[in-house]
Amino acid sequence: MKKALITGITGQDGSYLAELLLEKGYEVHGIKRRASSFNTQRVDHIYEDPHVENSRFKLHYGDLTDTSNLTRLISEIQPDEVYNLGAQSHVAVSFESPEYTADVDATGTLRLLEAIRFLGLEKKTRFYQASTSELYGLVQEIPQTETTPFHPRSPYAVAKMYAYWITVNYREAYGMYACNGILFNHESPRRGETFVTRKITRSIANIAQGLEPCLFLGNMDSLRDWGHAKDYVRMQWMMLQQEEADDFVIATGKQISVRDFVRMSAAEVGIELEFSGEGVDEIATVVGVSGDDAPAVKPGDVIVRVDPRYFRPAEVETLLGNPAKAKAKLGWEPEISVEEMCAEMVAHDLDQAKRHALLEVNGHHVSVTKE
Ligand code: NDP
Ligand code: GDR
Helix, strand or coil: CCEEEEECCCCHHHHHHHHHHHHCCCEEEEEECCCCCCCCHHHHHHCCCCCCCCCCEEEEECCCCCHHHHHHHHHHHCCCEEEECCCCCCHHHHHHCHHHHHHHHHHHHHHHHHHHHHCCCCCCCEEEEEEEHHHCCCCCCCCECCCCCCCCCCHHHHHHHHHHHHHHHHHHHHCCCEEEEEECCEECCCCCCCCHHHHHHHHHHHHHCCCCCCEEECCCCCEECCEEHHHHHHHHHHHCCCCCCCCEEECCCCCEEHHHHHHHHHHHCCEEEEEECCHHHCEEEEEEECCCCCCCCCCCCEEEEECHHHCCCCCCCECCECCHHHHHHHCCCCCCCHHHHHHHHHHHHHHHHHHHHHHHHCCCCCCCCCC
16 A cells, blocks of 8 residues: 655645545545644545544644654655645745745755655655746746746745755755646635635625625736646646656646636626726626525625735736646646636535524624635
């Protein structure tokens, strides 16, 4: 039975990847951070009581900032595959915590690679690094491929650039099977609530249920190549099953703006929006409502506004990937479109909003946490 170790198992990708590897018969080990409250919601459905015999899903406390912890875990587990998905993954937050982001995202990657090498596992353990389209930043070429030059635009992206190159370096220097997946944005109902797609689907669902009056956003002109996390974790596994380690762009090859994602999400709950104004004065007004499940808004209501708080010191305006290499060498293609993904996310968040609304009607106050 193959053993995999996943850092970031409690995150969006970690949870989908753990499901996939369990389906494939792996013994799956994951590193979770110690927190003052439970933080395993995304993997609770696959959690197995450690007392159960032959359990194939095991969680260990750990942290990417802790060398001794990582080295001990790798030594004990002797994994065939390590997926380094753990990171301070929020671009805007990285401007506020640049040093911590570097420690976790850059040095954390080095700590894992060095532990594998130090333990003499460089010929046994295959390594996957969660690299990112943020490396392209101020884009030099459209669409972006594996050979497009990098120009990172945030402390997050700069830290991930170190992680990218140290992964390549350990492959070249020590012959390690180490790969970079250069993944473009990918989302799902399990996406963290402060990333823009999930923030939008959650707010639109709350607005439709009368739980929240308005969605505040930053740069709505931003263009992203959005795929579904389920499609992308499949590719993470495929990358470690090749004869030779290599780096791949994973993207859909299509892009839309943040504004269009808002429009698409609103349409899912029967709200037609019209955008007007520019820059910080841009608003979206309801111009039509439809459907059996009438949303709690009426034509003329302004339900989207700009809050400059969400602007970034340096922005990545446009990202569009070309996944031709992944298609040619691995036969990978995304199966879920951005429209299907958006519908799934809104349906999920609407279900949650309806539960909250029901509780409110029955006198139980539910606080809807926001940024
Ligand atoms: P999430 O933010 O959902 O998950 C990040 C995970 O990392 C969580 O499990 C988090 O733990 C863990 N983590 C954070 N800090 C530490 C630390 N100091 N030590 C150990 N673990 C830590 O990210 P995604 O699942 O969306 O992304 C997975 C990886 O892929 C990340 O590295 C991200 O940067 C990268 N990436 C993501 C893309 C995307 O569009 N989703 C695109 C390209 C790359 P906790 O639950 O406790 O917070
Ligand atoms: P990104 O994702 O920065 O691309 O990083 P995010 O969803 O945070 O932002 C996408 C774009 O939307 C704009 N935006 C807003 N973003 C947020 N979070 N909140 C807002 O209110 C808002 N309004 C507009 C942003 O400015 C940006 O242009 C994600 C993360 O998952 C990274 O870890 C990963 O590496 C990259 O995707 C690929």
